[in-house]
Amino acid sequence: MRKRWIAAAAGVAAAATFGLSGCSSSGTSGTSGSTQGPASGPVSLTFWGWAPGYQQSVALWNKSHPDIQIDWETVAPGSKGGYTKMLTAVKAGNAPCLAQVGYETLPSFAAAGALQDVTQYASPDQGQFAAWTWNQVTIEGKTYGIPVDAAPMALLYNKTLFAKYGITAPPATWAEYSADAAKIHQADPKVYIGYFGNDAYNYAGLDWQDNAPWFTTPNSSWRLGFTSSAGEQVASYWQGLVSRHLLSTDQSYSPSLYKDMAAGRILSDVNAVWDAPLLASSVGKSQSGQWAVAPMPVWNASAPAYGNDGGSATAVLNGCKDPQQATEFADWMSTDSGSVTNLIDVTGIYPAATSGLSNPALSAPNAYYGNQVVYDVFKAEMPQINTSWLWGPTMTQVSTDLGNDLGSVETGSQTVAGMLGDVQSKTAAQLTQQGISVSGG
Amino acid sequence: MSTLQIGSRPRAASTSPTRRSTPRRSDSSRWLILGVMTISVVYFLAPVWWLLVSSTKSDSGLFSGNGFWFNGFHLWSNIRSVFAQDNGIYARWLLNTLVYAGLGAALSTLFASLAGYALAKFPFRGSGALFNIVLAAVLVPQPLLAIPLYLLFSPVHLVNTYWAVLIPSMVSPFGVYLARIYAAASVPDEVLEAARLDGSGEVRTFFQISLRVMSPALVTIFLFQFVSIWSNYLLPALMLANESLQPVTVGIVGWQQQHGSGNAVPTNVVITAAALCVVPLVILFLSLQRFWRSGMTSGSVK
Numbered sequence: 241m242r243k244r245w246i247a248a249a250a251g252v253a254a255a256a257t258f259g260l261s262g263c264s265s266s267g268t269s270g271t272s273g274s275t276q277g278p279a280s281g282p283v284s285l286t287f288w289g290w291a292p293g294y295q296q297s298v299a300l301w302n303k304s305h306p307d308i309q310i311d312w313e314t315v316a317p318g319s320k321g322g323y324t325k326m327l328t329a330v331k332a333g334n335a336p337c338l339a340q341v342g343y344e345t346l347p348s349f350a351a352a353g354a355l356q357d358v359t360q361y362a363s364p365d366q367g368q369f370a371a372w373t374w375n376q377v378t379i380e381g382k383t384y385g386i387p388v389d390a391a392p393m394a395l396l397y398n399k400t401l402f403a404k405y406g407i408t409a410p411p412a413t414w415a416e417y418s419a420d421a422a423k424i425h426q427a428d429p430k431v432y433i434g435y436f437g438n439d440a441y442n443y444a445g446l447d448w449q450d451n452a453p454w455f456t457t458p459n460s461s462w463r464l465g466f467t468s469s470a471g472e473q474v475a476s477y478w479q480g481l482v483s484r485h486l487l488s489t490d491q492s493y494s495p496s497l498y499k500d501m502a503a504g505r506i507l508s509d510v511n512a513v514w515d516a517p518l519l520a521s522s523v524g525k526s527q528s529g530q531w532a533v534a535p536m537p538v539w540n541a542s543a544p545a546y547g548n549d550g551g552s553a554t555a556v557l558n559g560c561k562d563p564q565q566a567t568e569f570a571d572w573m574s575t576d577s578g579s580v581t582n583l584i585d586v587t588g589i590y591p592a593a594t595s596g597l598s599n600p601a602l603s604a605p606n607a608y609y610g611n612q613v614v615y616d617v618f619k620a621e622m623p624q625i626n627t628s629w630l631w632g633p634t635m636t637q638v639s640t641d642l643g644n645d646l647g648s649v650e651t652g653s654q655t656v657a658g659m660l661g662d663v664q665s666k667t668a669a670q671l672t673q674q675g676i677s678v679s680g681g
Numbered sequence: 682m683s684t685l686q687i688g689s690r691p692r693a694a695s696t697s698p699t700r701r702s703t704p705r706r707s708d709s710s711r712w713l714i715l716g717v718m719t720i721s722v723v724y725f726l727a728p729v730w731w732l733l734v735s736s737t738k739s740d741s742g743l744f745s746g747n748g749f750w751f752n753g754f755h756l757w758s759n760i761r762s763v764f765a766q767d768n769g770i771y772a773r774w775l776l777n778t779l780v781y782a783g784l785g786a787a788l789s790t791l792f793a794s795l796a797g798y799a800l801a802k803f804p805f806r807g808s809g810a811l812f813n814i815v816l817a818a819v820l821v822p823q824p825l826l827a828i829p830l831y832l833l834f835s836p837v838h839l840v841n842t843y844w845a846v847l848i849p850s851m852v853s854p855f856g857v858y859l860a861r862i863y864a865a866a867s868v869p870d871e872v873l874e875a876a877r878l879d880g881s882g883e884v885r886t887f888f889q890i891s892l893r894v895m896s897p898a899l900v901t902i903f904l905f906q907f908v909s910i911w912s913n914y915l916l917p918a919l920m921l922a923n924e925s926l927q928p929v930t931v932g933i934v935g936w937q938q939q940h941g942s943g944n945a946v947p948t949n950v951v952i953t954a955a956a957l958c959v960v961p962l963v964i965l966f967l968s969l970q971r972f973w974r975s976g977m978t979s980g981s982v983k
Contacts, residue, residue: 288922292939313922316931317938321918328828328919332835496749524741588945653785 255564257679283562284309285569287289288326289340290317293586297579301569308565310338318342323349330354330558337560338570342552343376344441344639346384347455349555350634351676355384356556361567362386368575372627373592377553379630380457384555385594386570388583390548392621393445393536394521397508398501399610400530405431405507410534414477417537421486424507428679433437434508435500436482436650437492440642442511448629449547450474450539454667455632461677462632466664467657469513473539475656482656483650489650498522510536513590513618520608533614535621546621548629550591591616637670640661689939730960736956740888740949759953766950768930770924775958778911778928780843785850786907792900793853797860801871812861824915831919846928850910856902861900862884864891900972904965911962929958 255414287298287310299313306465313336316322323345329335330353343351349355364384366374373387396418397410405424411417421433446453452470456463465471473631490497500506501523509519516533523531532609538544554570569610575593584601591597602615631636641663648654656661671678686880736928737756740742746752763771806824830849839848868891876886916928921927927935933954936946 290935290938292945314924314935315922316918317935320934320938321915321931324828324915325831325919325922328831332832332840334835466692494898521740 252569254334277410282307282309283565284311285338285560285562285566286311286313286336287338287569288313288322288336290315290322291340291552291587291589293583293588294340294545294573295519296582296586297573300576300578301580304511305569305572308562308569309316311336312647323455326557326586327354333559335557335559337556337566339461339555339557339560340388341385341551341555342550343387344635346377346553346555347379347631348633348635350379350382350384352676354558354559356558357382357384358556358562358567359383360561362571365567365571365575368571368594369592369595370622370625372548372625372629373551375556375627380460386574387551387553387576389551389587389589390592390622390625390630391512391514391590392618392625393449393510393512393549394545394617394621395402395508395510395534395536396516396609397532397534398504398527398530400527401504401507410508410532411537412535413541414539418477418481419485421481422484424573425431425486426448431505431507432486434496434510435488435490435492435506436478436646436652437490437497438643438646439492440624440646443642443646444493445512445547445549446474446478447471447547448549448626449536449545451545451626451628454638455630456628459629459679461679463679464632464664464673466667467661471660472657477650479656482652487540491647491650493518493522502526513615514550514588514595516609516614517588517604519664520606528560531609532612533609533617535617539648540601542568544624546625548625590614632667632668632671633676634667638667641666688738732952732959734955736949736953738949738952743948743952755949756953759949760957762947762950763954763957766936766946766954771954771957772912773925774889774927774932774962774966777926778930778958779961781850781913781917781928782844782907782910785847785910786903787852788847789853789856789906790899790903792851793856794860794864794892794895794899795887796857796861798864798868798887798895800857801864802868802870802891804819812858815854815857815861820860821854823909823913827916827919830916834920840920840969841922841926843926846917849907849916853902853906856906859898859902860895863895867898868878897972900969904969907965908962929954933958 249565270415287309288445291311295312295314298310303307315325318341322342326335326339326341327349335354346355359378359382362377362385365386366383369387370390374383375392377383377385377387399410400411402408402420405427407420407423411420417433419524424431424433444454447470450470450473452465452468452474454464454466454471456465474553488500490500490506497506498519499517501509511519520528520531535544536546538546554573554579556566556570560566573583574591575595577595577599580591580593580596580599581601584591584596584599590602591599596602597619602619603613605611606614645654645659645662649659668678711894720953727749733742735748736750736759737754739753739755739759742752742755798816800808800815827847834845834848839845872890872894873886876890879901881889913928913929914934918931918934921931924932924935933951936954937951939945
């Protein structure tokens with residue numbers, strides 16, 4: 241699964257329409273919860289999600305925890321109606337205690353008052369997770385769930401073809417990436433080092449890496465940072481590559497992209513950990529063994545920092561009567577070695593828990609990537625992913641607008657800087673329309 | 682309607698005495714119509730063609746070669762994989778969809794014909810206003826009602842049951858509209874009068890005489906409702922939280938969304954599943970086509 245479950249989709253709009261939307265999360269643990277049973281006896285909690293493999297982890301828990309039984313229910317994927325369902329159920333007062341929610345959607349859930357503050361139960365678990373993942377489930381000092389997975393970004397590249405064009409070591413910095421891009425394109429004008437896609441969350445990962453968060457919450461109000469100076473550094477870098485025609489204009493995850501890769505016309509992809517199997521299956525067997533994974537090129541080689549593109553949490557929904565037990569389960573699911581092994585094998589997650597990173601399931605060599613232990617690269621990046629990134633409450637709108645504008649940049653009818661200015665003003669308008677105060681810019 | 686014109690034009694032309702003077706204009710307009718029709722046929726059939734072709738490909742074959750032409754033939758093994766995936770839950774989903782669409786469409790046809798007939802043949806105070814409300818309801822998009830329905834069903838514990846999808850499917854404002862128009866146009870008052878004189882009760886008259894006269898409209902209503910329930914996504918996605926209650930639409934989207942995960946459902950299985958769920962609709966359309974046509978035009982007369 242694309243580990244980010246693109247935004248809240250209609251969910252946010254639905255929440256706004258039906259009056260769920262408040263200015264900030266009030267965290268009132270309502271008395272109209274759905275979960276049955278007094279806290280003293282055996283407790284039964286419902287868990288909504290859609291990822292394959294979660295069910296097996298739930299079964300493992302139920303076997304070893306007779307007092308807290310989890311009832312897993314498969315719902316439609318978040319962006320395909322699942323989030324709308326969760327928000328509606330909270331409104332109806334029969335929401336489950338636990339829900340699978342992507343990091344990018346948590347702030348919109350919080351803004352809609354759909355999450356329950358579980359800081360007091362969750363805070364002892366904080367040390368078990370990579371610092372930045374904990375920040376993803378914590379908004380304005382309140383923790384709403386437990387991180388499950390992460391999606392650090394790296395450079396997936398065709399090692400064999402890189403060597404053909406005289407590049408023996410993958411670019412470690414963005415300056416080297418740019419130089420290699422020129423070198424490859426000069427050798428054969430039909431061949432490109434990479435592509436400038438139209439994937440909004442991939443672009444977010446680039447800004448994330450350069451510590452240029454789109455959203456911040458100083459003084460308890462949202463502040464937009466699309467056009468920050470760090471953001472402009474990223475923008476002008478990619479604008480330079482696009483203007484010099486050093487990148488292919490294939491769209492992200494399109495058949496033509498993979499066809500060009502398979503034909504040796506596109507040699508690398510800056511993408512998240514979940515893209516490694518996706519790329520392998522899409523490019524196909526003809527290039528098996530040729531590819532390799534290198535760390536994402538960095539801005540400053542002496543102080544490397546990396547980006548992230550995806551990941552999700554087990555959130556506790558508003559109205560849950562047993563938040564302590566719910567948090568206990570969520571923490572167990574993300575950290576227990578049996579559960580994490582299952583989630584790696586079946587769901588294909590990259591664990592957010594520090595202990596999960598040394599899980600033996602992650603140490604298998606990957607034949608497509610020349611028998612490299614690809615997860616080692618991502619593992620080394622995990623502690624150096626920027627911790628400051630915060631998603632906003634209108635990510636559906638942001639990702640749609642940014643995705644459209646990225647397409648215009650590809651065709652040359654828009655600049656990267658112009659795109660970010662456009663998205664910033666549209667986002668400000670959307671926030672204002674939802675009654676959320678927004679400052680600066 | 683344009684097809685009829687094209688078909689009938691040559692015959693008319695050949696019997697026409699002014700045959701020589703007219704062909705120019707009629708030829709050019711014929712070509713224009715033919716061109717527009719061809720474009721729309723390609724536009725509507727291209728995705729279906731792609732789906733059919735793709736369902737015969739292996740997982741790796743999908744991403745190589747021309748998308749609109751064959752690349753190896755794996756249809757049978759694809760179908761076997763669809764029904765083997767996740768312990769054969771696909772068959773369950775198909776059955777669920779069949780229950781929702783079949784039962785929902787049958788009941789909504791019955792209710793729509795009752796309501797439409799009553800509105801057409803039994804004038805009462807406010808019947809006009811009532812009909813206008815029904816007309817207004819035709820304009821309300823179904824997905825807009827999904828969330829309010831969830832909030833209504835939730836306190837009465839209907840959420841996550843078959844009823845949650847079936848009950849909303851039994852209502853078809855468009856069906857009521859069509860039934861009223863058709864009943865007014867096709868069921869003569871004289872016949873009803875004669876039936877009453879012969880001592881037939883209103884209910885018996887309705888079921889034994891009026892329903893038969895209205896049958897073309899009933900088929901249309903049934904088909905319309907069947908298709909809309911069959912392809913409905915948001916309502917079941919919202920109402921159901923149990924995989925074994927899901928219709929095929931929600932199930933396939935769930936499969937498709939697993940793309941890229943550890944043991945994702947292979948793309949060729951997802952595509953073949955999508956192709957398979959179109960087959961019952963095609964069969965239904967072909968077998969009811971005769972009625973469908975006469976029903977379609979009947980609505981447009983008035």
